[in-house]
Amino acid sequence: MNDRIAPDQLAPAPRAEERKPAPAPVATRGYIGASIPRANAKRLLEGRGCYTDDIQLPRLAHVVFFRSPHAHARIKRLDLQPARAQPGVIAVFDGRAIAEYCTPWVAVLGHLKGIKSPPQHAVAIERVCWQGEAVAAIVAETRAQGEDALAHVEAEWEELPAVTDMEDALSGRYVIHPDLGDNICFKRELVTENFDAAFAQADLVVEETFGFGRHTGVTLEGRSILADYNAAEHSLTVYHATQAPHMMQDIFSRHLDIPEASVRVICKDVGGSYGIKVHVYPDEMATAAISVMLRRPVKFVADRLESFLTDIHAREHKAKIRLACTKDGRILGFDLDDLTAIGPYSVYPRTSGIEGNQVVNLTGGPYRHKAYRAKMHVVFTNKNVTCQYRAVGHPIAVALTEGIVDLAAAKLGIDPAEFRRRNIIPDDAYPYTFPSGIKFEKLSHEQCLDKLLEAMDYRALRAEQARLRATGVYRGIGLAAMIEVTNPSPAFYGVGGARISAQDGATVRLEPTGMVTCLASVTEQGQGTDAIFVQICATAVGVSVDKVRVMTGDTGVTPYGGGTWASRGAGIGGEAVLQAGKALKSNILDVAAAMLGVDKATLDVRDNAIVDGATGEAKLPLAEVGRVGYFRPDTLPMKFQAELSVTRHYTPREYGFTFTNGIQASLVEVDTDTGFVKLLKHWCVEDCGTVINPILVDEQIRGGIVQGLGAAMLEECVYSPEGQLLNGSLADYLVPMSGDVPDIEVAHVCTPTKQSELGAKGVGEAGTAGAPGAVMNAINDALAPLGARVTDQPFTPERILRALGRI
Amino acid sequence: MNPMLETTITVNGTRVTRRVEPRTHLVDFLREELGLTGSHTACEHGVCGACTVRVDGEIVRGCLTLAVQANGRAVDTIEGLSDSGEIRDLQAAFHERNALQCGFCTPGVLMTAQELLRTRPAATRDEIRDFMSGNLCRCTGYQSILDAIEAVLIARRQARPA
CATH class of the missing domain: 3.30.365.10 (Aldehyde oxidase/xanthine dehydrogenase, molybdopterin binding domain)
Structure with missing residues (x-):
């Protein structure tokens, strides 16, 4: 019964000849240093991006969390059955139920000497330690039905003293985690040998105390996760708004007991990160566990109040x-x-x-x-x-x-x-x-x-x-x-025992038509990773930027790497792309030299073609190398194997x-x-x-x-x-x-x-x-x-x- | 359970009829019922502007408007404005200046900017800054957004016969 939009109301899609020619490389360093607009921004400008909440799967269920109204309290009674009876509710879980599928974690690192923290569960068990901590999960056919059911959770609390002032916490007047002995998570002291002398000889010593307000990242897109467990192969696919897909792959694998290679983390468009989306969040771990428990896809998206209460x-x-x-x-x-x-x-x-x-x-x-x-x-x-x-x-x-x-x-x-x-x-x-x-x-x-x-x-x-x-x-x-x-x-994380990659990788592949595909382990959060990798890759291989496609954010596809954090994407991931691109160029020249029967050293790749390195004379279009390399390798010398796909990694040392x-x-x-x-x-x-x-x-x-x-x-x-x-x-x-x-x-x-x-x-x-x-x-x-x-x-x-x- | 109300809306030129709960927000209806995921929810409070869409030619907050309120009316979203070519110049100006990063706010920003361009063709930079101050962008710092809108405003003004 829908009227179709009249075709003349649609602007025609741009035809090939209407598309702008690719920007030309800068003479000395190719595209390095050129302000080329991000190709992947176009889909976002038309509202055709794909953020995690945009993904719908068959049998998708939605999880909402019942959260603590108290900063510190013992859970005296929790009755989820009235919520379970509400329309559309598929399942309800408390912390113990989730813990059977998701092991707790302790966030310490070896190189931060003396740091301590108690085990943390995906959903609180017995006690809550901050307002907003998840206490139960309700799974429903729609988010709205889940939120309706939240009102029917019955809970009784025994409030405990809340330590909210830093100096009060330091004094240890009330210890939040008695097993730890005090409220000190970590301390560090250092002093240089000359310190006392320097301050003693000073003409002037000034002193001031500064205060800094607790604030947060406010990503416009709330934290989002869609976990899809496949019981038949005991595998888990997680669509996740994250900065570090491989780190999350490792964590889902270890805490849900699924083989690492059977966990695939896919990071589509991400609506802002700024460091907020590089951490393990209990409600996200619970969502993944619930997908395993229910053997169906489950989605959780933090609403704005949840973001303020639980985003770091x-x-x-x-x-x-x-x-x-x-x-x-x-x-x-x-x-x-x-x-x-x-x-x-x-x-x-x-x-x-x-x-x-x-x-x-x-x-x-x-x-x-x-x-x-x-x-x-x-x-x-x-x-x-x-x-x-x-x-x-x-x-x-x-x-x-x-x-x-x-x-x-x-x-x-x-x-x-x-x-x-x-x-x-x-x-x-x-x-x-x-x-x-x-x-x-x-x-x-x-x-x-x-x-x-x-x-x-x-x-x-x-x-x-x-x-x-x-x-x-x-x-x-x-x-x-x-x-x-x-x-x-x-030195940042790895030496302390964190399974967080400091190296990044890139795979660069010549396609048969002469295009180049680059798969990189650094992720795109809007900062322009894809765009700069196009520029670096095009420069390294010798093709124009319109010939390069970059794919990031999929542990099933890209090389292993750290992702996006600590200002590392361009410097680490970019170097991996550069080295992979150079290696591909060398391999392309091997094929071209074999095809042409000339010394490889006389050839170069420029402007999408094999050229004579000295004169610039065009010898072969790149597409011809691709055609022969993939479809007619029988025409190449008997012992020669074309390698038109190359992976390189880089670690700053x-x-x-x-x-x-x-x-x-x-x-x-x-x-x-x-x-x-x-x-x-x-x-x-x-x-x-x-x-x-x-x-x-x-x-x-x-x-x-x-x-x-x-x-x-x-x-x-x-x-x-x-x-x-x-x-x-x-x-x-x-x-x-x-x-x-x-x-x-x-x-x-x-x-x-x-x-x-x-x-x-x-x-x-x-x-x-x-x-x-x-x-x-x-x-x-x-x-x-x-x-x-x-x-x-x-x-x-x-x-x-x-x-x-x-x- | 709330009763479902039959609701007919012309969305981006196409008439659609659905039975919806009265409490369903317009932006949720567009996203979940019609799969038009270009409009986003972020604050769900009417503050950030990420859900901005047009109803009968005027921009509204999709998170403060109920789908049933749009019954019998015309709704335009970023997908519609993109397909019709109405804001192609604006999108090109944003692209050229990198006036977006994560892109989550961008559809709402473009809807608001197009409203400004249509209704205030003589706006100064300060007036643009003021008009756009209901759309939160956490990535860009706004300068490139203002630059892009200002450039399109000037270009459209010059293109219009005096």
């Missing part, structure tokens, strides 16, 4: 920092005491000790002091868990460092830009070992500072600021230099991490009557080594900066003293909208890493790392003439008015 949070820190310096403005050392709370469990499998560990590693980052002392405690609380979110630890370390650096500069009456120039590690000082023990291959702080000051016209801004102050307009300029961990080696550096600046105007801050402009100069696609890099930085601006200005998961989340909706938890953010100018210094041929370092987290520190310094610069200062993020109007003594 991050960055609840309180840190005291001291800086020692000489009176001529030379930094001698830093002294850090950081306290962070992670909820009731360390998150599997990466642990919740990494963020604090990074703060210890990175504080003081850009500077050439020699003395450093750090103390850091990670404590359990009865709030949602925290773990690694975009720029892990960096926003804390940068804000602490840059905040105290500005305070020291102000005390000494030295301009903050000049103070930084005197103290940043010089560009000719590399390789360089930092007091925390981390090693830098080659950074460019001096060049970045120069470029930033020029881009923003620092002197003119200072003059304008002074002029406006005289008229009662309070503008501030803030700087934040930074270092950033990228391209992690196995020389350095634990390939550090990048950069500097950001913020210009703000504070309304001293309302406490509102207007972000007027933001600048970033960044050095990520080889830039593969400038527009993608710049957009990664801009998007990252805006997430950092959200943390600095708006975002906080607010809990009551009883551990109740008070703002679990997007109407209450504010994120930056277009009216909240300034335009952002991005520029680059390019220092390629020499560890790889590609020379690329990571860039996805740089913006988020530096933005909060820059904004904080800008606000405090604006408030300085009024004798006010803010140190607790987010810098809400209320906090600014309090600092001004207005309320």
